[in-house]
Amino acid sequence: MSFRYIGRVVIPSPNAERYATVCQFCNVGCGYDVYVWPAGEEGGLKPGEHGVVYRVKDTVYNRELKPDSTDFSRITVLSHSMGIPWISEAMVVRTIRRDWSKGRGTGEWREVYVAQIPSPECPINMGNHSIRGGTNGERNWSPWNVAGARRLKFPMVRFGGRLEVVTWDYAIDLVARVVKGVIDRWGVESQRWGKEGHAIFAHRMDHGGGGGGAMIENVTAGLFFFYGVRTAFARIHNRPFFGPENPAIGDAGPGAMNNSLHDLRLADVMVFWGANSYVTGTVMFIEHALSNLRGATADEKRRWFGGEPVVDTYMIIVDPRKTETVEAARAAARDRVLHLAPEPGTDIVLANAIARVIYERYRGTVDSILQVYRQAAQRGFNWDENAWRLYLEEALEINRKTLDQYLAEAEKVTGVPRRDIERAAEIIGAPKPGGYPKRVWLMYEKGIIWNQNYRSIYSLVDLCIMTGAFRGIPGTGCQRQGGHQEGYAGPEPPPPPWVKERLHPSPWNFAKLKGIELKTYDDYRRLFNEWYREVYTEGYYKTKWPMGDRYMPTTDFRLEGGEGRVLWVHDMDNYKLAPAAQRLKAAVSERSWRVTRYVFAQDFAGITARDSAEQYDTRALDIQVTTRPTSEEYARLVLEALEKTGGLFVVVQDIYPTFMVEDAHVVLPAAFNNGETPDVRMSVHERRFRISDAWLDPPGEAKPDWWIYAMVARRIVELYEAEGRRDDPVARRFRDAFKPIWDAMERNARDPSVEVENEIFKVYIANADETFSRLGVGWEVQYWTPAFKKLDLNILRKFRTVGVILPLTELKINPDGSVEARGIVNLMEPALNPQYREEVVVARPDGTIERRIELVSSEKARGYAVNKLRAWPSLWLGHPLYVAELMKDYKYWVLNGRYNEIWQTGYQDPNSEVLIRRWPYAFIQVNPEDARREGLENGDIVVVYNPHGSVPAIVWVSEMVKPGVTFLIMAHPYSVGANAVTTPSVEPVAQNPDYKLTRANLRKIGSLRPEVKATLTFKDIKFS
Ligand code: SF4
Secondary structure, three states: OEOOOOOOOOOOOOOOEEEEEEOOOEOOOOEEEEEEEEOOOOOOOOOOOOOOOOOEEEOOOOEEEOHHHOOHHHOOOOHHHHOOOOOOHHHEEEEEEEOOOOOOOOOOEEEEEEEEEEOOOOOOOOOOOOOOHHHOHHHOOOOOOHHHHHOOOOOEEEEOOEEEEOOHHHHHHHHHHHHHHHHHHHOEEEOOOEEEOOOEEEEEOOOOOOOOOOHHHHHHHHHHHHHHHOOOOEEEOOEOOOOOOOHHHHHHOOOOOOOOHHHHHHOOEEEEEOOOHHHHOHHHHHHHHHHHHHOOOHHHHHHHHOOOOOOOOEEEEEOOOOOHHHHHHHHHHHHHEEEEOOOOOOHHHHHHHHHHHHHHHOHHHHHHHHHHHHHHHHOOOEEOHHHHHHHHHHHOOOOOOOHHHHHHHHHHHHOOOHHHHHHHHHHHHOOOHHHOOOOEEEEEOHHHHOOOHHHHHHHHHHHHHHHOOOOOOOOOEEEEOOOEOEOOEEEOOOOOOOOOOOOOOOHHHHHHHHOOOOOOHHHHHHHHHHHHHHHHHHHHHHHOOOHHHHOOOOHHHHHHOOOOOEEEEEOOOHHHHOOOHHHHHHHHHHHHHHHHHHHHHHHHOOOOOOOOOOOOOHHHHHOOOOOOOOHHHHHHHHHHHHHHHOOOEEEEEEOOOOHHHHHOOEEEEEOOOOOOOOEEEEOOOOOEEEEEOOOOOOOOOOEOHHHHHHHHHHHHHHHHHHOOOOOOHHHHHHHHHHHHHHHHHHHHHHOOOOOHHHHHHHHHHHOHHHHHHHHOOOEEEOOOOHHHHHOOHHHHHHOOOOOEEOOEEEEEEOOOOOEEEEEEOOOOHHHHOOEEEEEEEEEOOOOOEEEEEEEEEHHHOHHHOOOEEOOOOOOOOOOOHHHHHHHOOOOEEEEEEOEOOEOOOOOOHHHOHHHHHHOOOOEEEEOHHHHHHHOOOOOEEEEEEEOOEEEEEEEEEOOOOOOOEEEEEOOEOOEOOHHHOOOOOEOOOOOOEOOOOOEEEEEEEEEOOHHHHOOOOOOOOOOO
């Protein structure tokens, strides 16, 4: 029960327990404070009468919050930033929880209120929130709310046509026996590791039950699949393989997360490319980008710019649609916003064209920026001069085409008028008064990542190199926006059995594979020619096969081709979000039911076809349709079925019943990492690292993901031991990987104050270097530095929603109980400049948190900073083959993206009544001209179709899309979503899908009833 429609909320009582967390949704990572207190009690409005207390001194943004600032009788619009947050009905829920007096999860159940309030202390949101985050509270489960009703609460196993509740013992034993049996029978022998379980396919989220990255959860998933099972056949999140989403910017040097919100606030020019940030990174855009655009950060600029003038800020937005981001920016500064709307899939051409104009017209500025890299090269920085020359000659064609020829072609391909290309170049490239190059900051996201990933991202990286976005001074930066928060930790995944190393076929890896030594400019030219020919012209554009599959297999398409024996799906719904999702569903479903039919065939065996008879045979009805074999018997039959039928055993581990549950043999209910199990993750825009703590017990018998993996691993080891194979390498792997967790679980059973998650953090994350060296395997903990070794969950709790930024250069625990953490603000800065900005956060014993930025000698941080900058020419070679084929017969581009209120697959959205009433159906935006031609109106129902699939959607006639382009919401809780019509096209190097590039036709099949239509609005969003 939330507090809907009763016109009041309760304020946390003075004795409320307080927890720190981060929003469960997007990349921005806004901080939230959570209060839990007995139902029936409530706080008063005045300081001291309630439990909402802030203690922060932030000299970076010049803010101070004190305990006496939170006076709810003075609440006004935007008073959140002064420490008086708005508490809405959607932020408070009444639920039940144990009293936890002896430790988490212990004691009697009691009724409590839980309030989840945007944190004014957090430097990211400063108490602000988006429409998604504002409903975090009501997503907490309660026996009386929708979230509580929808949650998976008990393990289930399929008996015939039906999933039935079983004990954890049954489910764990069944899964362990099948996994072990598959490794034993179909494992690939490796000299070093024993049998590797490549027949087990893992579809795993990289960030756990919630929407944000979570290291504790995914380190245990990694221990299970990559160390215990040792499978190369995994996929991660939104892509059909396990590997990086932004390899190009990593290959170039800076990596996908290299600057900070501090830089965004100080930039002279902000470029948002394929990001639609108002909708997909809302608070970052409103609090930081729009504040800068409006001039609200001018004083901060004066402080950091020295003698350099502070000028009006400009924003360039590149998006085929006139998005809410464009509208919001124009409302803030109409004359200083430029919107470029390229034809879908032509961004490479546009980026190169802007760069070519800057190179021709603002050469002095470009030279002064290149000088920064060249000077740093004299100190050991790896600036690649040959790669830069190759970029100028091959991508910008400086010696081949005149500027006029180049721009005429760019205009034709992209549809962006030449004057707009030149205007963008001028905004970015023309120096400020006094000849200072502009401080350029660029952010990209799925418009680029899901659109010929590697070359598209590289074309932006090249532009950023040229314009100084990578020169590492305040106000510069070039990185991704992100879809959700991040927090990857774990052992390295094994390569597939046919190669020695997992890699993506970047030019540099390709050079290694082909033995091309890169010494002279001619070597670079040879690499350029051979790479483009083998990977693209003779490869992907001819065969459709992505070369990267050889080194990091694309599990989706291999499953469709009949590979794999087990599919374990962890926290994702690939019947919605895989490329060409309906094909995956068809294949997985059919293969899963082969196993079910085999296992339960005996129950149906007595029923055969016969001619009509006067009287039916009642004996047929005596047959028990579902019988419960023992878990051992079930597993034996499954293994037989896998041998004889080519079927697939499907395990789904999740918090809600996804579409994939329809075909699952086992369903494992997980605890949610938004409040039911502690974890750690970071925001994308400045790597702000915080705890997302636990404040609730999971519903029913739901268990944390780490518990599930640890228990299945334990059972696998017991099964080996029972066979007298204690020293089998597979048993050894699982035992070595999970023993510290089993030990911590035992200690916790004796003393509940021992927190298992903290032990996992200490062993596998803080001390990952020692632990994985003991296990003899490579590892990754994002932005790990030796300062991590002193970190644990209780220290992170002291930093509340402020957290620390990574990489940490130091962590000091002082005798007075204060803790001081120091981290690097912009990762290019120490590499290229004598001093860098270091954020210092101090947590005092009285609970006060101080935050400041100091300038520190770059020598201290060079080891953790970016050490190279390497351009590479991106060529546009036309549309990918799958897409080019569709262009012949299918009229409309179907852009696929997230929509403000609807998060990811929509897994949490039915819990929020207001949100689901606003968007009860999946929709498609259609331009008025196209709507007229197709005879469509607002509220009509169309089927969007092409040879890859079809999906119904409600028509929203909108000027946001131009003629020939539609926008189909990526996913919706009650729809299979836009991936029903995406193609299997994945980029050959990065292997990320071309989700943004598909074509389809529309067919009207009906209209919403007038009374339903009357409850919806189809107006375009306007800002004043
Ligand atoms: S902007 Fe993102 S992180 Fe912030 S409240 Fe909204 S959804 Fe949450």
